[in-house]
Amino acid sequence: MSTPRPDGRTPSQLRPVTLTTGFVPTAAGSALVAVGETRVICTASVEEGVPGWRRGTGKGWLTAEYGMLPASTGSRKARDISRGKLDGRSSEIQRLIGRALRAVVDLDALGERTVWIDCDVLTADGGTRCASICGAYVALELAVAGLIAQGKLERSPVREAVAAISVGIVDGEPRLDLAYAEDSRADADANVVMTASGGIVEVQASAEGAVFPRTQMDALLDLATAGIAQMIETQREALGAS
Amino acid sequence: MSTPRPDGRTPSQLRPVTLTTGFVPTAAGSALVAVGETRVICTASVEEGVPGWRRGTGKGWLTAEYGMLPASTGSRKARDISRGKLDGRSSEIQRLIGRALRAVVDLDALGERTVWIDCDVLTADGGTRCASICGAYVALELAVAGLIAQGKLERSPVREAVAAISVGIVDGEPRLDLAYAEDSRADADANVVMTASGGIVEVQASAEGAVFPRTQMDALLDLATAGIAQMIETQREALGAS
Amino acid sequence: MSTPRPDGRTPSQLRPVTLTTGFVPTAAGSALVAVGETRVICTASVEEGVPGWRRGTGKGWLTAEYGMLPASTGSRKARDISRGKLDGRSSEIQRLIGRALRAVVDLDALGERTVWIDCDVLTADGGTRCASICGAYVALELAVAGLIAQGKLERSPVREAVAAISVGIVDGEPRLDLAYAEDSRADADANVVMTASGGIVEVQASAEGAVFPRTQMDALLDLATAGIAQMIETQREALGAS
Amino acid sequence: MSTPRPDGRTPSQLRPVTLTTGFVPTAAGSALVAVGETRVICTASVEEGVPGWRRGTGKGWLTAEYGMLPASTGSRKARDISRGKLDGRSSEIQRLIGRALRAVVDLDALGERTVWIDCDVLTADGGTRCASICGAYVALELAVAGLIAQGKLERSPVREAVAAISVGIVDGEPRLDLAYAEDSRADADANVVMTASGGIVEVQASAEGAVFPRTQMDALLDLATAGIAQMIETQREALGAS
Amino acid sequence: MSTPRPDGRTPSQLRPVTLTTGFVPTAAGSALVAVGETRVICTASVEEGVPGWRRGTGKGWLTAEYGMLPASTGSRKARDISRGKLDGRSSEIQRLIGRALRAVVDLDALGERTVWIDCDVLTADGGTRCASICGAYVALELAVAGLIAQGKLERSPVREAVAAISVGIVDGEPRLDLAYAEDSRADADANVVMTASGGIVEVQASAEGAVFPRTQMDALLDLATAGIAQMIETQREALGAS
Amino acid sequence: MSTPRPDGRTPSQLRPVTLTTGFVPTAAGSALVAVGETRVICTASVEEGVPGWRRGTGKGWLTAEYGMLPASTGSRKARDISRGKLDGRSSEIQRLIGRALRAVVDLDALGERTVWIDCDVLTADGGTRCASICGAYVALELAVAGLIAQGKLERSPVREAVAAISVGIVDGEPRLDLAYAEDSRADADANVVMTASGGIVEVQASAEGAVFPRTQMDALLDLATAGIAQMIETQREALGAS
Secondary structure, three states, X not given: XXXXXXXXXXXXXXXXXXXXXXXXXXXXXXXXXXXOOEEEEEEEEEEEOOOHHHXXXXXXXXXXXXXXXXXXXXXXXXXXXXXXXXXXXXXXXXXXXXXXXXXXXXXXXXXOEEEEEEEEEEEOOOOHHHHHHHHHHHHHHHHHHHHHHOOOOOOXXXXXXXXXXXXXXXXXXXEEOOOHHHHOOOOEEEEEXXXXXXXXXXXXXXXXXXXXXXXXXXXXXXXHHHHHHHHHHHHHHHHHHO | OOOOOOOOOOOOOOOOEEEEEOOOOOOOEXXXXXXXXXXXXXXXXXXXXXXXXXXXXXXXXXXEEEXXXXXXXXXXXXXHHHHOOOOHHHHHXXXXXXXXXXXXXXXXXHOOEEEEEEEEEEEOOOOHHHHHXXXXXXXXXXXXXXXXXXXXXXXXXXXXXXXXXXXXXXXXXXXXXXXXXXXXXXXXXXXXXXXXXXXEEEEEEEEOOOOEOHHHHHHHHHHHHHHHHHHHHHHXXXXXXX | OOOOOOOOOOOOOOOOEEEEEOOOOOOOEEEEEEEOOEEEEEEEEEEEXXXXXXXXXXXXXXXXXXXXXXXXXXXXXXXXXXXXXXXXXXXHHHHHHHHHHHOOEOHHHHOOEEEEEEEEEEEOOOOHXXXXXXXXXXXXXXXXXXXXXXXXXXXXXXXXXXXXXEEEEEOOEEEEOOOHHHHOOOOEEEEEEEEOOOOEEEEEEEEOOOOEOHHHHHHHHHHHHHHHHHHHHHHHHHHHHO | XXXXXXXOOOOOOOOOEXXXXXXXXXXXXXXXXXXXXXXXXXXXXXXXXXXXHHOOOOOOEEEEEEEEOHHHOOOOOOOHHHHOOOOHHHHHHHHHHHHHHHOOEOHHHHOOEEEEEEEEEEEOOOOHHHHHHHHHHHHHHHHHHHXXXXXXXXXXOEOOOEEEEEEEEEOOEEEEOOOHHHHOOOOEEEEEEEEXXXXXXXXXXXXXXXXXXXXXXHHHHHHHHHHHHHHHHXXXXXXXXX | OOOOXXXXXXXXXXXXXXXXXXXXXXXXXXXXXXXXXXXXXXXXXXXXXXXXXXXXXXXXXXXXXXXXXXXXXXXXXXXXXXXXXXXXXXXXXXXXXXXXXXXXXXHHHHOOEEEEEEEEEEEOOOOHHHHHHHHHHHHHHHHHHHHHHOOOOOOOXXXXXXXXXXXXXXXXXXXXXXXXXXXXXXXXXXXXXXXXXXXXXXXXXXXOOOOEXXXXXXXXXXXXXXXXXXXXXHHHHHHHHO | OOOOOOOOOOOOOOOOEEEEEOOOOOOOEEEEEEEOOEEEEEEEEEEEOOOHXXXXXXXXXXXXXXXXXXXXXXXXXXXXHHHOOOOHHHHHHHHHHHHHHHOXXXXXXXXXXXXXXXXXXXXXXXXXXXXXXXXXXXXXXXXXXXXXHOOOOOOOOEOOOEEEEEEEEEOOEEEEOOOHHHHOOOOEEEEEEEEOOOOEEEEEEEEOOOOEOHHHHHHHHHHHHHXXXXXXXXXXXXXXXX
């Protein structure tokens, strides 16, 4: 039997989403993304040149880094540099963000330059990796617009919008966009990355303790598809207004 | 238009799989798993006690580490320790292996002891993370059998078998168990972890450059389900014979 | 002959300062401090217990960490964790912030708990260490107010307000609160930390290339004293309004 | 008074030795060496080019790395990367292996290419460094044969065979090829590296707790000389059969 | 009420200072500096070429490193390499030494070469950073004299002498050149770096627990000015005799 | 045909040796050892307690660390901490020093305390590891004498003196105590550690490029035996005079 959601949402309802563009004026492109209480600072920086292994190919590169401010979670999280190494979870997330963004960028059209995406979590209440992807896409578009305005690019190498959302099974019920309180007691959760045209970029579904049947997998993908469409609409509005 | 597979397999055919139990006699449980040219040394070691954060809970723990021997790929891969850090890919894989195995172990029934799973790739030809999970399950069962034989456990905390397989879209066609040559030119690939009873533990699907539609996602999951059933049968035979 | 300042200020004029309290709701205390284009996220986190070397003394501890978001400067700054070590400048700054705050805290009255100050630079335009100290003091007061509200402390262990400002000699003229453009061509600069009662906590004066006479040292200290008084007034207003 | 050896060998008797060539097909040359219960995977990889300090000299380079699989000893040994540094013993051993192999290679004749020797211990029962040298020589010969077959070398830069054996004083008696049980209670032990022509490459003799007289040093060298001759015969057979 | 100093000095009296030139014959320039019981080995090494970011500018570079021998303090201090990182205090000090020396060197006149200053503390009894600067200046002059003797430089790029001294407030009284016993109970201390012509290079003043008034700041600077003049005279004598 | 030695010594002649006791007054025991141009600062520090793995055994521990001052060799050697890891050679040497000293210490009689030996090379001209052992033994004796004087030990746990010397084959001739110029062109060299009673502690012989026959090994051991006897006499004199 399913139970009401802690914040009263319906199973298929997103938390309130806001995208504040230009949040970090020193960056080529930036956005502060808020999904409920989760807030992430996303920036895109552009560097002429590419890493050594790619030099001379005429192709660009895009890479991402992800971090959490120490106070972003309830109890203070030690900095990576204090522990001496990037923690495994952050490493996984930044690789995911990089793949998500590269999926919509024509790296040939970017030319031999590198886009650095940085996502730094200001407050964490579940779904930080998905929020990061949503904000990073906006930061990327703004950085690309800057390159075009400076005459460095003729047209955008970004093929279409990309966004991500989490879904999960709580009390046996598939639900969209889990906040931390729900996520921590979910039987399974999935992070789904899709494009504006509905193409799948990435699906990462994981059972927690118990396994789950294929029918629920299908239900989760349905929910995510609808949620991502809304998220992409919000991105479009933020970029239109910027 | 689809093309023949490089090794002549049908789209839904696994590579030859062998599981050699007891490959590392110094380990509590061990197996050498070979899936085509991919070979991984899998061991399970048992240590009394659990990490500090879990002490006093009465529950056990299982964790996994994954590495590649430098010569396992065509060109030599530098050791992590020479580069000074665990590479991001290995970190992701070992976290996946740990989650996959924990999904089928009743950690309460294990008691306050730690099972260390080690997967070291001897030769790599695609699908090393899936092969690792398949071999690690066998090593785990053997280690648990040892604990029972020594009177440390009354019955097995392992609930059911778990296995993993990769699937991917090559030339527009969903295919089972990609070797390196196919994997490197796939439009998308997925690693799927499931149990003997058909429960999903983990799905990690990723587009490479291009995105892919939901219908192909569904086809990949179908292929994986069939492949995993065969893999679990092979595990059963290896354990029966050991 | 002195020249006009790039932003038209008089030699003894601060940049506009704003202090936004509660910027990071997950922290015990927090403030976003803006001094001209320099913006720093300051948080205070409270942890019961103290480091091992202080255990059993009945005294508390306060320590600070400082970082820069990669996009906070014009060209992207690599994360410490990517370079494998805390850079020397950050290490110096976080030690300074810690000393500045400890100078106004009665650690006996704090009891055996640790306050972690985190200062993360969002945008850097000169004076980030001084802005960090100003914001950190506000975050600290808010965290202490929380401890009192929760009944963990009876009265505040903070003795008085503390603030910091940079001063420097540009074109032979002593000037208050240098922005980056002035700082980078200054003949000398100093960071001064003082309390509300006018006590000196720290003076760090440094020539850049050329040395400077004692008379200018005295003039710099005079300027800083006046600037800090204004800064402390702004802190008082922010705390009054929070 | 001397006692019987735990495995019934005479003082001057080697454990059974086997050398399996081609154990790692992805490597240029490889061998699995087993000396009693000690088994080591040895590979030789060839890379065009040399380290920077050697570039432009026309000379080649050979370097070695040594590691132990975590489960190779009875209780699990943490990976170097988990502990954050190469342990001192491994560092010493890999330097020894490198010197041993370089002693029989004409680096001028190798040309500006690098041979990487990797020795990874599968199971450890004493004598792993000596077994590593014996197996590494075989891997090296196979890699060189490959270079000749590919036309990259006209003739072999390997001057002669090299092998190594441990000797020690147990219960006052000099003994050849100590297994772990004997090694751990030896009064002294030595690792000796010699070539097919009887030339000494390296002698590392060490007392453990007590010192030992020169007469025993001489006896140990005599024993080692005989043992190495047998080991070199086994290498010759393995290479002949490969 | 002020108290007598532990070693009977007057408030404005330096400890005995000796400078032994040529202490490390393998270095281009070297000195052993002793200030009371504090002794520091200072060397200057010259390397043709500059770091990458400075290449092609025609300018030289000078950088400093500072370390403490483990036995230099009463209780053994672990080496940085054993703890895995340079400690924050050492990092601060070596940056200070570098700035102090660069303040008196015309880097254009040095040409594209790098001077490495190394200061290794043999015994520590307070004031090690100031002693390091005093000794480093002497080592630098000797290294430069060598470059001139070798015909690599026509005239010295060193503009004038530089020295440093600590001052502090103990029992309310400003005192010159604190030894450890006084330093550890000082209410405030300052390190002052000045040149032979009386120019200020650096002032680092810090309260310890309590704050201090501006009048004391002025008194500390007066004391330091007199102390540095004596120190520079000692440097002159040492260089004259060498 | 053998050639004269660069410094005119006979093949069996040591360089001048001096041992200055009490060189580092802050250490429990210390000596500056000079062997020709090679000079090493050796200290022994005593810490109550032992490492965790030895706690509760009633036995003491002795461990050694070895470093080179950056300017100790002709061209500046980067600090380990700057390169981020202890270099392999230093690691090997400090393990050797530790074994050499432990061979003459009754760790039971030492009680649960740790002796730290530190050897820091001031100038390097060959034979630094042997000089380190010779000086470290003297530092150890002085530290033990202090423990006895303080009433912490009743009698010395040091069983006898230990010393070390290098020998090598240059131009076909076995020679004692190689300076750098000879060492760098030796066909083979050996480091030999022996006690006052003539017991062997350690022999490390290594060919460089060419191998060497057993007869030369025997000659090297003869030479070393004579050299160590002289070295031990020098230690006795230094300790007698201290």
